[in-house]
Amino acid sequence: MAAATVVPATGVIANLKLLNNYNYDEWSFRVKIYLLAEDLWDFVEATTEPPKPEDGEAEFKAWRKNNAKALYAIQSSCGDDTYSLIGGITTAKLAWDTLEEELKPAKAEELVTLMPLEDLNNIHLTSNDGHESNSSYYSEFGQHQPFIDFVTNGDWDSAKEYLGINPDVIRKRGSVSGATALHLAVGLEYEDMAMSLVELMAEEDLEIQDANGVTAIGFAANKGLAQVAKCIVEKNKKILSLPCFGDMIPLLEAYSSGHWKLARFFYSLTPLEALLLDNGCGGAELISESFIAKEFDIALDLIRRCPNLAITTNFSGLTPLHMCATTSSGFLSGTPLKFWQKWIYDSIHIPPATTTLDIRINVEKPEDGPVSGNDLIARSGICRLRGLVPNPRHFFGIDHIYKIKWVHERTAEVLHSMCEVIKDKSPKQVIGSVISAAIFEAIKQGRVELIDEIIETNPLLFGLIDENGKSLLQFAIECRQEKVYFLLYELSGVLPSLLAVTDKLNNTLLHSAASLSPLAQLNHIQGAALQMQRELQWFQEVEKIVPPKVLEVVNDTDGMTARELFTKTHKELAKEGERSMKETATSCTVVGALIITIMFTAAFTVPGGNNGDTGMPMFLDRMLFKVFMVSVALSLFSSTTSVMTFLGILTSRYAETDFLKSLPKKMIIGLFTLFFSVATMMIGFVSTLFIMLDGKSWIVIPIILLASAPIISFVWMQFPLLVEIFAYTYGAGIFSKKVKPLVI
Known part of the structure; x- marks a missing residue:
């Protein structure tokens, strides 16, 4: 049977003829394999309604993204004459169904293409020799389909027995997918079976490509199957220099797929010339990828051996030097740190990288998993904080800061080597x-x-x-x-x-x-x-x-x-600045005027009332009453100042230079006095409650907590703006270094 073909992560279906009015069967088979491999087929054959925004934002965005991927794959593989059939369609399912309805040939027996691999176990058919096997209805291997069924079902004993009778079938390719039994075994991650097949294959058989130009070692590199890769390399070392996944040699495919342990193994055996083919495009791609992957050992070794790769274009047409410039996480200037994080950052010592690459990779133990740069940090025990702590992994996120600086230091080392070329x-x-x-x-x-x-x-x-x-x-x-x-x-x-x-x-x-x-x-x-x-x-x-x-x-x-x-x-920006300041001033003026009204009334409506004989307040001698009167007075005066200041903003001329000092200074005074008036108003309110509800703390305390809500909300929403304006106006701001004119 034919199995789902794994394709490169770039989304390109290699060697696929665009859909026309006559090749729907072959086209749909190939595109479906691609969608299965990318885990997008469910969005084409969906039987339920797609999620809506109101069903949950996260779920809707995930569906929308994957639907777009599937739809793009379908649209981009249509010819000019067939794209018009789905030009205005926005869902992958409807596009697929429309093409099927318009272009699928009418046959008595419909061609059933591959099902998702996880569904294969639900289909039970009987092969020609009587063995029950899992298979698809479609056969592209003709009379040798039973052998392929044994492989896809992981039945090596039956497959080996079949090979004993028909040894040449081991290199037979599918009529559509171009895949061999080894392709299928590696793609399905049957490692033991794949290694057994490798032992029975000739050296040149390992170089067979499927219809997408992928070799078996390409699948192994993509999936990180170190045991299989080692077995293939031991039998055919030159395969490391041949494209295995589009234009990618095994080393590049393993590296781009994140299988660092396998990549290091490949690098130790790959001839340098293989990375310098096509004017060094592959080598440049590897170094460029290191800045994204944060894995620098191979890149550092390679750039030291071939400095010219720094200015060699990669598959994207960019140079490693350019990629380094666009990677913000590789430098401190692109990594925002809080002041205390910066202090820890400066205290961390990162030992330099070794001058030679250590490729001591034990592929005999795949269960260890790939070793990433972060893992090396965690296991090395080389972190020293100049006497701060012996192990930074357990203290205040220091491990995270260590990893940040480790990346910065390694990036700097690669950069230093790249600069040799200039x-x-x-x-x-x-x-x-x-x-x-x-x-x-x-x-x-x-x-x-x-x-x-x-x-x-x-x-x-x-x-x-x-x-x-x-x-x-x-x-x-x-x-x-x-x-x-x-x-x-x-x-x-x-x-x-x-x-x-x-x-x-x-x-x-x-x-x-x-x-x-x-x-x-x-x-x-x-x-x-x-x-x-x-x-x-x-x-x-x-x-x-x-x-x-x-x-x-x-x-x-x-x-x-x-x-x-x-x-x-800056004409339009000045107008927008004027509008925004006036809107802020207007809103704050309303709040300030309301506080003035409340505080003016409160000053003459004192808690407890006045003495009928003397006219003096009843609680005049109590400390809390004095607190009340002082806070009311301060709130009244500060809110009045705030309103006057905001009125000054509303009536300003708004010349260019006013934005530099005058307007920000008024905004600072206005916001500060408004904040102060809100705070003192709440103090006056709370002191009144203490006077009126003396001894009833169970009532007063919750009310005090509620009274703090306006202050907290103001601080949360407006205080950062106040601080920012003050810093930009009176602080060092962006120009922390003061420059002097040079003498010319």
């Missing part, structure tokens, strides 16, 4: 190359560590420009990457004339600061008003460092100075 490059050689693309991508992503390493390796690259003539410093300003900006500015001290250069369109550094920040950077800041403030801070920061003559330079694109360009590009 050591002797001149800026002229690098302009427009993959090296330039990686450097400017690193600036865009804020990977200051990578930029620092590159410039330290080759200081001449500090003068690199992109295809538009932008310098590294100018591009860092345009991308609003402050850490890279400070690094490059400090280096500008060596060549201060770079602060006055312009690009091909005569844009200066200040023109770059005048452009609107990338959306990704703006989204990190809460509210349009604070975004406008940040933009002004950037402009003023750059304005301080450029020579005075730069202020009057007019660019070629807009014919504007930097200041004029800033006004033009």
Whole structure:
């Protein structure tokens, strides 16, 4: 029988002819195998209604994602003449049913294709020799189908007996799937049977590919079957250099599938030349994958042996250097840590990697499972915290921070080795190359560590420009990457004339600061008003460092100075900032006015009333009454101040410079006084309860707890905004390093 064929994770069905009006049977068989292998067939043959958003968000999103995968597989394998049949259909089931209804040939005996593997045990048929076996109705192995049935059912004794009579069937391929018995045994993870089949096969038989171009060792690498892989390699070592899964050799397939132990075994035996085929695309893919997988030992060894792989394109058309620049988790600059985590991070010592790769892999014990980088951390016992603790795994998440730093250190080691290839490059050689693309991508992503390493390796690259003539410093300003900006500015001290250069369109550094920040950077800041403030801070920061003559330079694109360009590009943001501040001020004014009304009334309606003879409050001599009066007065005065401040915000002129200090200062005063008035109002209310319900704490205490709810809710919703405004206005903010203009 034919078994479900495992296909690459990329979703490509190799060698599949697009569906037309005449090949539905073969097409549906192949596509169904793919959907079964990807565990998507249930979404095509579903008998129940799909979930709706109201049934549960998580369940609906999972269904929607898998339905889209299945639908995409069906749509992408249709020809132009058949795609129109399902062009407007949004579910995989309806698309499949429509194609079946329109294109399936009418036959007396319908062709029944493969069922999911887990359902095979429910079908019992009798083979030609009388043995009961599990099988599908469809046969692509002709008279030798019983042998294939024995293999798919895991019946090695019967399969071996059949081979004794028909030895050549061991290399017979299915008429549609192209799979051999070994493909099926490995795909079904019958390891013992697969190894027995390997022993009976000739060396060249192990190189047979199925219809998707997959060899048996490709399945073994994909599934992490170390025993089977070792058995195949021992019989045919050259198979390690041959494609086994599309363009992937066994090493790359095992590595990309996450089977690190098996990958290390393959790497120890794979000739270096196999990774350098196709201009080194495979080797570049392996190193690139290491940044995503966080497994660096093979990549580090390989890049030290072949530094040029750092600038070799992989299967995606990117270089390992570029992949390194886009991997945020590989650097501290892309890993946000709290202050106490940063303290632990700085205290951790990570020993350097060994100079040679340790490939002592015991594939005889597959039950040990693959060894990941994190496992190596946990087992090595090499963590030392400079006298803090002997074992970091049990204290305050230190193990997690250790793993973060381990990744950073290993990434840095790979990066250091990759930079060897650019050591002797001149800026002229690098302009427009993959090296330039990686450097400017690193600036865009804020990977200051990578930029620092590159410039330290080759200081001449500090003068690199992109295809538009932008310098590294100018591009860092345009991308609003402050850490890279400070690094490059400090280096500008060596060549201060770079602060006055312009690009091909005569844009200066200040023109770059005048452009609107990338959306990704703006989204990190809460509210349009604070975004406008940040933009002004950037402009003023750059304005301080450029020579005075730069202020009057007019660019070629807009014919504007930097200041004029800033006004033009930030016009809409300024309007949005004005609108948001007015909305906030209006809402807070209403709250403040309400508190004023309440506190003014409370000041003359004292608890306990007044003495009829003297007119003085009855509880005047009690301490709690004094607390009540003081809190009421403070609440009244602070709420009045808050309302006046917010009215000042509503009547402001909203000029550009107002967003820098004036408006944020008013917002700080308004929010703080409003918060203070709410807090003192609650104190006055609670003190009144103590006076009126003296001795009844069982009533007072729950009410006090409830009275704290408004304060807590205000702190939760508004206090972070207050802190953020204060930090951006009066704190160090993003420009924690104060720069001075360079003398030119």
